[in-house]
Amino acid sequence: MMVFAIILVSSCALIAGALWGIYRPPSARVEGFVVAMAGGALIVSAIAELLEPAAQSTGLWGLLFVFGLGATVFTAIDTWIEKTVGEESGGGLLAAIVLDGIPENLALGVVLITAEPATVLALAGSIFLSNLPEAAGGARAMAENGFSKLKTLGLWSATAAILSLAAIAGNLLLSPIQQSPLALIQSFAAGAVIASLATEVFPKAYREDNQLAGVAVALGVAIAFTLHQIGG
Template identity: 55%
Template sequence: MLMTLAVVAVVSGALMLGAAWGVYGNMSAKTQGFLVALAGGALVLSLVSELIEPSIEQSSVWLASGGVAAGAVIFALADYLIDEKWGPNSGGGLLAAISLDGVPENLALGVALIGTGPMGVAALAGSIFLSNLPEAAGSAKQMAENGDRSKGTIIAIWAATAAILSIAAIAGNVLLAGASPHLLAFIRCFAAGAVVASLATEVFPTAYRKEHHLSGIATALGLVLAFALGQLGG
């Protein structure tokens, strides 16, 4: 449980540090685009190596495929509702978009930490920090630029998001320790599908708009850094 709490602290800390940087820091559009692409690259590797591949090994390729498809479809539906019905800049819509891929991923994260050694925990925590910090910074900066909310309100929204994801990771570690490997595989792949959809519709398009010259390099760099952290854990 102590290791789980350490990783949860990294998850929450990365989101809060990123949000504070985006709201109060001096971040150019090009820097924002580079960081978002960096996070996207890290997520590409994470969703394959930490979510999909273990699920296929523990269950079946058919269940994994169904989970990925379900996650992508539900994310696309939520993304449509946020854009067309709730408003893309609403606090509730933002929480829905972030939580849809984050909650199942963190549920599975809590289970994955059971029996993990210190080096594995360090690698996993580093990968999470690498992806969450720039993602939160870019999103918080965009919210601040819209001018619809105060800086304090934006930080409060991200604090609520960090709390939701932290609770999900702890719940996964405590409540799903004895769950069926097929259920855990579906949860992981549902999260992977939502992440894939968010990368295609939100992350990479935003990165390219902000920094189209270096976004490809940043994506590759994020993937390489995530791979290096994964090797550390192995």
């Protein structure tokens, strides 16, 4: 039951964010601050909930290779989206969130296999904080580009469903496999998350709220670190 509750909470952030962006768009500074805070939390989650557990089950060099591969694959896909769709359109941001969110939610499903509740809460909370303002900004951009409110909400709801399925798949399909392959999947997901922070989250946060972006990142790190310490 906890599995589905956590997945529901993290995925519903997309729908809540879309409603926020459609009916009461956040200011650029508020959006930037929340995005930066989420990015700080995801740094801790990627290391503490993905890389550290993976290091206990596989060799360091293999882990680092797959970690780098995850970052490279995400960067290649993100670059393709930017060149072919254009992320400022809203639709491009939607596609980026799907591609970013799939490894994130696979990772969430994997973490749910063995992690303590506070550890799961840290990763789920980080994903929630990340998805909420991104969906708000994307929905706002789509509305500005002529999408109807109903179509915009429908697209973001479908995205939430896809990412929920990814988390469920991560939890149900990956739980029976050996620890070493599972560790490599965790490493790949961590690389994709870190690459998304460098190319998407932090640049956006700085553009929108450069004066407080650093403070927001530190706050996100502090929140996630605290949850991790409690869970540990």
